[in-house]
Amino acid sequence: MRILHTSDWHVGKVLKGRSRVEEHIAVLAQVVEIARAEQPDLVIVAGDLYDTAAPSADATRVVTRALTALQRTGAQVVAIGGNHDNGPALDALRPWAEAAGVTLRGAVRDTPAEHVLTGTTRGGERWRLVALPFLSQRYAVRATEMYDLTAAEATQTYADHIARLIAKLSEDFTEPGVVNLLTAHLTVIGAAAGGGEREAHTVMGYAVPASVFPGSAHYVALGHLHRAQAVNGPCPVRYSGSPLAVDFGEEDNLPSVTIVDVTAEQSARIREVRIDRAVGLRTVRGTLAQLAELDPGEALLRVFVREAPRAGLREEVQELLPHALEVRIDPDMIPVPGSGTATAQRAGRSPRELFRDYLDTRGHAEDGVRELFDELYDEVSSAQ
Known part of the structure; x- marks a missing residue:
């Protein structure tokens, strides 16, 4: 049989x-x-x-x-x-x-x-x-x-x-x-x-x-x-x-x-x-410049991007690779907390100062992110 x-x-x-x-x-x-x-x-x-x-x-x-x-x-x-x-x-x-x-x-x-x-x-x-x-x-x-x-x-x-x-x-x-x-x-x-x-x-x-x-x-x-x-x-x-x-x-x-x-x-x-009728799945890694050179065809992608974390990075990757379903920062690009700037102490620090120290330890240097936090903090404070 x-x-x-x-x-x-x-x-x-x-x-x-x-x-x-x-x-x-x-x-x-x-x-x-x-x-x-x-x-x-x-x-x-x-x-x-x-x-x-x-x-x-x-x-x-x-x-x-x-x-x-x-x-x-x-x-x-x-x-x-x-x-x-x-x-x-x-x-x-x-x-x-x-x-x-x-x-x-x-x-x-x-x-x-x-x-x-x-x-x-x-x-x-x-x-x-x-x-x-x-x-x-x-x-x-x-x-x-x-x-x-x-x-x-x-x-x-x-x-x-x-x-x-x-x-x-x-x-x-x-x-x-x-x-x-x-x-x-x-x-x-x-x-x-x-x-x-x-x-x-x-x-x-x-x-x-x-x-x-x-x-x-x-x-x-x-x-x-x-x-x-x-x-x-x-x-x-x-x-x-x-x-x-x-x-x-x-x-x-x-x-x-x-x-x-x-x-x-x-x-x-x-x-x-x-069986070969399903769309392929593929994991790719690289900088934005390297990712721009890829031709993954119709494959669905998981992307590990080798760039410092920043606002809008996910959107940039998805613009380059429309089939990117998952975008992550390559673990090697994420600073280890405490390896550079000392971890901020909470006592006596304002939320703005703590958030800025957090961004520094994570490698975020864009002023726009800090300004957005300031606006959000002001709105919450006013509502209270």
Whole structure:
């Protein structure tokens, strides 16, 4: 059978105030084109369909249309909830999904069979898929209790709970003649983060060893980390990565989807298919003169400007580089407080004097800034 594995769409993402909905439409259209060309039997979307737990109407339209278009390629489509998704809200879409021929699993439910999916390919190959949405620490404890496993001990780790859940859900992976698959949204120890995930859910407390996956699995399709990569484990384990760079921390990632060919008797053969429809992200550094020489094309920019801080500098940079979404002073250009003029003492100093000393320590020398402060101070003083 053939599998198309994708994850971490993050539809609804706004980058420094810029909506990326048009990019998402283009990127997901390319994913659908790849599905038409590759003709997978199964499409797995391993979580984080949305960027927020309260997606906009536009984001919902983009996701539901993409899932429907993937199903219309002839593939069976399974999508799970990630940490950015609202699991119960995804489950509320299940009546629509079932009518559209799409399988959604937003949150862990109290029946193990809900998360063990089975099917048969057009060629007659049988498959079984364990679909495990993202679980926070407290819900991992509740899930193990729901499945009548050993009572959760207070000292047990998140990895313990996940391992027990997966062991319970994959009990039937020993059946011969079936392709055994697992999809989950989590962090595996040793994998490269990729730059765009919320650190609260990628710290070690939420990480699990690859040993939680059963050796009898033919392929494990993971979501959560945005860099496409294989993970060493007892079976083939892989992150497909995000199909576009979600933020500037991911500008060096190579967005792709993963194609997997596997049978019950043969090892998985894995390859990447690149996604190139999104606008590029790029970080640039330099003085105004150096920035003026750049030709970044249509790339969205994060700029570290090597000039002393002053009023209007951001506007000057954005005039040179209209696609600059973020402008920062290069850290090397920011004076260290106390390295030059001594830090002003507050006692006996007027607000005007303190503000001028602050500007001096930060490298601001323009009289215009001081005059604006004087005007503001006079207005506030008069009002009082």
